[in-house]
Amino acid sequence: MTRRIAAILTLLLVTFCVGAALWVDEWIDRTELPPLTLETGVEVLDRDGDLLRAYTVENGRWRLPVSYDAVDPGFIDMLVAFEDRRFWSHPGVDIRAFARAAWQRVAHGRVVSGGSTLTMQVARLLEDSGTGAWGGKLRQIRLALALERHLTKEEILTLYLHLAPYGGNIEGVRAATLTWFGTEPHRLTAAQSALLVALPQAPSSRRPDRFPEAAEIARNRVLSRAVRYTNLTETEIAWARAEPIPTERRAFPALAAHLADRAITERPTRGTHHLTLDADLQAQMERLAAGAIADLGLQMSAAIMVMDHETGALLASVGSPDYTDRGREGFVDMTQAVRSPGSALKPLIYGLAFDAGLLHPETLVEDRPISIAGYAPENFDQLFRGEVTASEALQLSLNIPAVTLLSEIGPHQMLAAMGRADMQFDLPVGEEPGLAIALGGIGTRMEDVMRLYAGIARGGVAAPYHWRTGEAPEAGQRILSETAAWYLGDVLADVIPPPNAPRVGLSFKTGTSYGHRDAWAFGFDGRYVIGIWMGRADGASVPGAFGSDLSAPLLFEAFSRIGDQLVPRPAPPPGALTLSNAQLPITLRRFDPAADLADTGGPEISFPPEGAVLAWQPGLPIIARVADGTPPFTWLWNGAPLAVGWHDREVPLDDIGLGFGELTVIDADGLAQRRAVEIAP
Structure with missing residues (x-):
């Protein structure tokens, strides 16, 4: 029984x-699970994945994305050893730890140790529940058991790495390492790991910036346990104990603040933005901009852009010296502001003139008083230099020759070339483009002028400009011929550098807008293009401000930060004529806009006619013909030789490419004629 x-x-x-x-x-x-997808702050990274700028989440909290593999394994080992030694084996609740905690409370009459596992702590952090009430504890147990059924141990730890509090508005290990150590969490010292283990237990009373003594005691307690339960030696622990506690919060990176804002505005739903910038170079350029305006008054500002014209990637973009400086209107991104470029567009005029066969760098041009349809420009210094070479006119940035050339070329041709460079520009409402655009009478952005100089630097073809990684467009249209682009680089390399700057052969051009509102400098070598703007963000005049005095020295300083030596520019292309004025064909020795080459009695192009559109077909050459004139003939396309010493009156137009161009024939007597034509597919 x-x-x-x-x-x-x-x-x-x-x-x-x-x-x-x-x-x-x-x-x-x-068990009803809370949302396991956490909100993290938007981050903007550079080309190598380094943090440029981070943004807070709701209520101004810093919580940044971090993966389990991106955290130092030593920190993980120390965390598990101190908080939950059986984490890798228990199902979310550690019965042995609960029993130990209960026995110690009975034996000592107070709480000696806790029984919460890391999974239970994650459960509490997910729901922001309390730690003392039995109802809250029971909920944590239930949720911890459920989490273990749905997530791997690494995924649970990843939640902890995002949610653990580290004092003030700092949440998660990545925000903590940036705040207290100024570093990413992938590599931590033993002392740093121990402090990060200790802080979440009492984040308010152990904040290193407010209670460094309490933080140190708690850190050393973690280190003492680490001797028993990790691979750290007594010597390593002693070194860690001697490491000072950080006593100040570090500011989060805020590099390229304007471009970061722009990236988020354009794609607001993206959590991580990868830019082509170089964080180290960006930091150098920001320091350079801040130093440049330090002694120039409380309202002066500056902007700097650095671009790799080979790839089209933007490497640095400084919209203002200080994003937070309201006195200088630092929040305004001056790389995007529409301003007058002053004389910065003059190289394009000369390049178009080279392509049109109007000029060679050694061609003589007149610098004398002129009036074209009532427009009478003057040079900046109000002096006239008489006859100078085209090179000298561009190097000295003389206004009169530039206006005379644009009058011959036509403002619409210049705007078309700017369009091929992918530039945006603004004209006065209701006005047709006039000759004043030669001197800056047009609105454009610093970014757009950078595109133009990048195109010149890379042989006349628009660069594939981009500032997001993995999104480089294809190379753009041809702006100028390779020969004209090389001429410009060669001429600008001989511009006199600013005082105390080395004469290193940097090709550069300055510009000053009307009323001294904008001081510009743009320069390039064989790989990089740098642009400088200085002035006031509100557009007010800065008396005495010239691009040559303010911006040019900063340009040379910026290039020195990239490297000790300039990257050499390419060798002259086959079509370049490196001749003196006396060696040039008669029609290129002197620019005379009043001459009508069709009425000289010399050669006459019988085909193609003026303004003809010629169809290009593979394998079928386009033939040009000349009547009259004395052989042999020299044929030019956009100023570059097609045939020299040619006795036949017909010549094949080989390899001239598509688009608009200027065909020129010069006979043995130096007489010439030109035809503007288009080669279409």
Whole structure:
């Protein structure tokens, strides 16, 4: 009878246990999980993945994305050793730890150690529940058990790495390492890891910037346990104890603040933005801009752009010296502001003139008073230099020759070339483009002028400009011929550098807008293009401000930050004529806009006619013909030789490419004629 009762009781007990287990199992399965996808701050990274700028989440909290693999394994080992030694084996609740905590409370009459696992802490952080109430503790147990069924151990730790509090508005290990150590969490010292383990237990009372003594005591307690449960030696622990506690919060990176804002505005739903910038170079350029305006008054501002014209990638973009400086209107991105470029567009005029066969760098041009349809420009210094070479006119940035050339070329041709460079520009409302655009009478952005100089630097073809990684467009249209672009680089390399700047052969051009509102400098070598703007963001005049005095020295300083030596520019292309004025064909020795080459009695191009559109077909050459004139003939396309010493009156137009161009023929007497034509597919 006794055995029967015992058997019945045993059966009842087993049934109860099985039922309880099944009920608990179902109870865990019915657990309603909180959202496991966490909100993290938007981050903007440079070309190598380094942080440029970060943004807070709701309520101004710093919580940045971090992966499990991106955290120092030593920190993970120390965290588990101190908080939850059986983390990798328990199902979310550690019964042994609970029993130990309960026994210690009874034996000592107070809480000596806790029984919460890391999974339970994650459960509490997910729901922001308290730690003391039994109801809250029971919920944490249930949620911890449920989390273990849905997530891997690494995924649970990843949640902890995002949610753990580290004092003030700092959440998550990545925000903590940037705040307290100024570094990413992938590589930490033992002392740093120990402090990060200790802080979440009492983030308010152990904040290193407010309570460094308490933080140090807590850190050293973690280190003491690390000797027993990690691979750290006594010597390593001693070194860690001697490491000072950080006593100040570090500011989060805020490099390229304007471009970061622009990236987010354009794609607001993206959490991480990868830019082509170089964080180290960006920081150098920001320091350079801040130093440049330090002694120039409280309202002066500056902007700097650095671009790799080979790839089209933007490497640095400084919209203002200080994004937060309201006195200088630092929030205004001056790389995007529409301003007058002053004389910065003059190289394009000369390049178009080279292509049109009007000029060679050694061609003589007149610098004398002129009036074209009532427009009478003057040079900046109000002096006239008489006859100078085209090179000298561009190097000295003389206004009169530039206006005379644009009058011959036509403002619409210049705007078309700017369009091929992918430049945006603004003209006065209701006005047709006039000759004043030669001197800056047009609105454009610093970014657009950078595109133009990049195109010149890379042989006349528009660069594939971009500032997001992985999104480089194809190379753009041809702006100028390779020969004209090389001429410009060669001429600008001989511009006199500013005082105390080395004469290193940097090709550069300055510009000053009307009223001294904008001081510009743009320069390039064989790889990089740099642009400088200085002035006031509100557009007010800065008396005495010239691009040559303010911006040019900063340009040379910026190039020195890239490297000790300039990257050499390419060698002259086959079509370049490196001749003196006396060696040039007669028609290129002197620019005379009043001459009508069609009425000289010399050669006459009988085909193609003026303004003709010629169809190009593979394998079928386009033939040009000349009547009259004395052979041999020299044929030019956009100023570059096609045939020299040619006795036949017909010449094939080979390899001239598509688009608009200027065909010129010069006979043995130096007489010439030109035809503007278009080669179409």
